[in-house]
Amino acid sequence: MSIYILGIESSCDDTSASVLRDNVLLSNVIASQKVHQKFGGVVPELASRAHQQNIIPVIDTAIKEANIRKNQISAIAFTRGPGLLGSLLVGTSFAKAFALSLGIPLIEVDHLQGHILAHFVQYPNAPQKTPEFPFLCLTVSGGHTQISIVRDYFKMEVVGSTIDDAAGEAFDKSAKILGLPYPGGPLIDKYAKEGNPLAFKFSEAHLPELDFSFSGLKTSFLYFVRDKLKENPSFIEANLPDLCASIQQAIVHSLIEKVLKATHKYQIKTIAVAGGVSANSSLRSSLIKLGETNDLEVFIPSFEFTTDNAAMIAIAGYYKYLLGEFSTQEIRPYTRQKS
Numbered sequence: 001m002s003i004y005i006l007g008i009e010s011s012c013d014d015t016s017a018s019v020l021r022d023n024v025l026l027s028n029v030i031a032s033q034k035v036h037q038k039f040g041g042v043v044p045e046l047a048s049r050a051h052q053q054n055i056i057p058v059i060d061t062a063i064k065e066a067n068i069r070k071n072q073i074s075a076i077a078f079t080r081g082p083g084l085l086g087s088l089l090v091g092t093s094f095a096k097a098f099a100l101s102l103g104i105p106l107i108e109v110d111h112l113q114g115h116i117l118a119h120f121v122q123y124p125n126a127p128q129k130t131p132e133f134p135f136l137c138l139t140v141s142g143g144h145t146q147i148s149i150v151r152d153y154f155k156m157e158v159v160g161s162t163i164d165d166a167a168g169e170a171f172d173k174s175a176k177i178l179g180l181p182y183p184g185g186p187l188i189d190k191y192a193k194e195g196n197p198l199a200f201k202f203s204e205a206h207l208p209e210l211d212f213s214f215s216g217l218k219t220s221f222l223y224f225v226r227d228k229l230k231e232n233p234s235f236i237e238a239n240l241p242d243l244c245a246s247i248q249q250a251i252v253h254s255l256i257e258k259v260l261k262a263t264h265k266y267q268i269k270t271i272a273v274a275g276g277v278s279a280n281s282s283l284r285s286s287l288i289k290l291g292e293t294n295d296l297e298v299f300i301p302s303f304e305f306t307t308d309n310a311a312m313i314a315i316a317g318y319y320k321y322l323l324g325e326f327s328t329q330e331i332r333p334y335t336r337q338k339s
């Protein structure tokens with residue numbers, strides 16, 4: 001008999017719901033919140049209010065698109081954390097109430113494990129190759145940057161992480177310096193396509209081992225732009241593609257360098273990338289190139305599974321369902337990453 005999992009994601013500024021039949025995607029509905037654009041970042045109070053408005057229509061649409069009835073759902077998986085407390089509370093409360101009313105199990109999912117497990121979602125009638133354990137996963141999002149050894153669905157060991165900003169933050173803060181709206185990562189990616197990545201050089205951090213640091217790079221970019229604007233107030237407009245391509249190159253280079261180091265250190269030849277920044281075209285092509293030149297098998301997610309989505313929560317829920325790992329109605333969200 002098939003298992004139907006409803007996944008709910010509400011950790012930051014995307015409200016999403018997805019239905020899987022076993023590991024196969026039936027629907028993945030995402031409502032992104034535009035309200036934050038003019039503030040240059042996510043405003044937590046506005047995010048939780050928008051989740052409250054979006055959650056019922058998003059879940060309703062996901063169930064309708066999956067072409068199932070709600071009493072066919074076997075269990076509800078939801079993001080427990082990490083994320084913004086108010087945002088997480090909306091998804092958690094809805095998941096608890098819906099599971100209670102349907103009399104079905106509730107499954108908590110860690111957002112970062114969800115990003116990684118998105119690699120195991122299958123499309124109907126189009127079998128995808130999935131990474132074999134153990135593999136290395138670079139998880140790069142707005143809040144996290146880390147390399148993990150993934151030994152099994154829920155056995156993941158973080159072997160390197162950022163000591164300050166996340167890669168997504170580095171993109172978003174650089175975009176803000178250039179006067180671009182939030183989230184700036186996709187815009188940097190877009191303008192960079194027309195620019196020269198070698199036009200400008202910014203100082204990258206070189207931490208030992210597998211940790212990352214992006215705050216020095218951001219400061220170097222900020223001072224560079226500030227000094228150039230003193231000489232020429234139109235400097236940004238005149239050089240936008242080159243500025244975007246150069247800062248993107250520096251961020252991507254720092255990520256790739258550590259991934260390669262990790263493959264040598266742990267002698268693991270399968271690598272995957274996850275999280276919002278894995279939508280970046282330069283990171284995607286650099287990882288493919290890295291794989292070709294170093295004989296590595298590389299897994300890049302479909303675009304719809306890069307930024308926050310509920311399919312990744314539903315697939316993690318599916319594997320927990322198989323293990324019988326259910327939560328109680330007493331469960332509460334957590335805001336920071338579990339160590």
Ligand code: KG4
Pocket residue numbers: 012140141142143144167168169171172183184185186189275276277278279280281306307308
């Ligand atoms: O995983 P995600 O949707 O949310 C978090 O869990 O944080 O990641 C969002 C981050 C933002 O910082 C956004 O700017 C970045 O992913 N991002 C990108 C691109 N698309 C999204 N960064 C660079 N290039 C992109 N194409």
Ligand code: ZN
Pocket residue numbers: 111115141142275276307308
């Ligand atoms: Zn995320």
